[in-house]
Amino acid sequence: MIRQSRNIDAVLASLLVAFVLLLLGLLRPALAQEPLPSWNDTSAKTRIMEFVQRSVTEGGEGYVAPVDRIAVFDNDGTLWSEQPYYFQLGFVLDRVQRLAPQHPEWKEKEPYKSVLANDLAGVARNGEKELVDLGMATHAGMTTDEFNKIVTDWFATARHPKTGKPFDEMTFLPMRELLEYLRANGFRTFIVSGGGIEFMRPITEKAYGIPPEQVIGSTIRTEFALVGNVPVLRRLPAIDFIDDGPGKPVGINQFIGRRPVFVAGNSDGDYEMLRWVTGGKQHGFAMIIHHTDGEREYAYDRNSAFGRLDKALNEAERRNWLVVDMKADWKKVYAFEN
């Protein structure tokens, strides 16, 4: 009898342990590591977490129903660096070098002449027509599948001039943690960028956990064609849509069809998006990434050729937009830092 009851005890104990383990498994997300580990314990982190907690607290003020938990992020300067130039400009410069043998006339023709001489100032002195021409020469005339491969290959081989890292590693670790934190709380995260949609899509899933269908950007005209018997989409030398400035709310409405409740940007090109997200019924949360760290990244705002931040910074305080100070608020900028 004693032996029987010890066996029974063993069985009961096993079941109890199993039950407790099951419970712990279910509770694991709640016991998980504290979110936003690369953010310093400043008011920026507090404000973000308070917003998210209010959003998920049913019955509370500031509750956001799951269907409305949409967060939009600028890319250049918000999720990854944009100096010494937008990375897509780096792609353009490299592509001109690659295509140059097929275009001997480029040696004497702007803006190609300046590009081939690595003279960025010379490139910038060109007019809009020449710069659009440059964009078309490097982005059009192939199918969407071919362009996807060209971009993928470029990201695999190109290196950032300051860090020597692949461009898709130049992402901000604190912002990647923010994306994960939002998603862990039921938010759907989108990119809304002035950059080319097909320049970003090959790498956003791996870099940010954002799938192609949640990437919104500038677009080139494409057309369907049957080549032999194979359906293709040809990229045409014509701009379709510029997803920047006042174009960002247009793009948000077109692609998402709902007003987001969270927005992160870093420059005046995000101003209208910041106004759009905070101007709706649910008074969304807005943050601006202010580049204040010349050591770990780049320090710039009002005088920058890329990512100029002026008006949005002026209005941030009275509009209650959070201004993130990269130097003060982030423990780390890039994942590859020591």
Add this chain to the structure above:
Amino acid sequence: MIRQSRNIDAVLASLLVAFVLLLLGLLRPALAQEPLPSWNDTSAKTRIMEFVQRSVTEGGEGYVAPVDRIAVFDNDGTLWSEQPYYFQLGFVLDRVQRLAPQHPEWKEKEPYKSVLANDLAGVARNGEKELVDLGMATHAGMTTDEFNKIVTDWFATARHPKTGKPFDEMTFLPMRELLEYLRANGFRTFIVSGGGIEFMRPITEKAYGIPPEQVIGSTIRTEFALVGNVPVLRRLPAIDFIDDGPGKPVGINQFIGRRPVFVAGNSDGDYEMLRWVTGGKQHGFAMIIHHTDGEREYAYDRNSAFGRLDKALNEAERRNWLVVDMKADWKKVYAFEN
């Protein structure tokens, strides 16, 4: 001792019952009601289910990774009826009646004159310029929020001329079950329609379980503006994009950025989309809804003004596209049928 062991037995029994109940709870999806209950047991249902099962069987031929499980659906004639006209045309006709008091000049001006006389044939005799004018008059000149309300109100009050039902109840129950079945197997379901994106978005979540961000359609130009201090998007009298025919693969690539593996359409306006989805590496599954049931719905194909089906039907067999025969393959067309 006997009483103690009876208590222990009771506890063990309870735990066992709890364990079994837990197991059953976990197994419930697998023991769930058979999918596609409104489909007859014909080869159409079999082919659909075999495709989905192959898609989710890891290691098997035809396995589709979850990220690639994208299904696209035409709307008019595929998910809901499109007779006696596209429902959006019904919206246009009603809106002209509603706006007419503000436009006394419409009494003598085409196409408004024909619309006000309920003369559809007269409307159709107009040229493209007049019809575009009609579209702009009924779809532009208000903000996106205002238009959302106009459309929502119309769906709430308008009634189908044959059935007397709200237009958003004229959806095909077997197709709604198909959407649910695909989603239960990890597919993301999108609408890709020639209809207006903002005409569909107010009702697609309730009608189909498809959120606004997964609705792709034709678009009007919009622009951001600050009215007083309130950000708005104005709908402009200019077409932005027509998501029909060869435009459908363009729209798919733009909005989704991945090639779908499942496509359902019903007319030649879906031909290029059918070719696009089946012409990729994963040789997607295509189905055409053939309107064969003049009693329960409408019978039409090659000679229809709306949803003309000719070329796609001719090529379906040799391209291995499933042709669904509404009369033979569906137990019920509408949910409200007896």
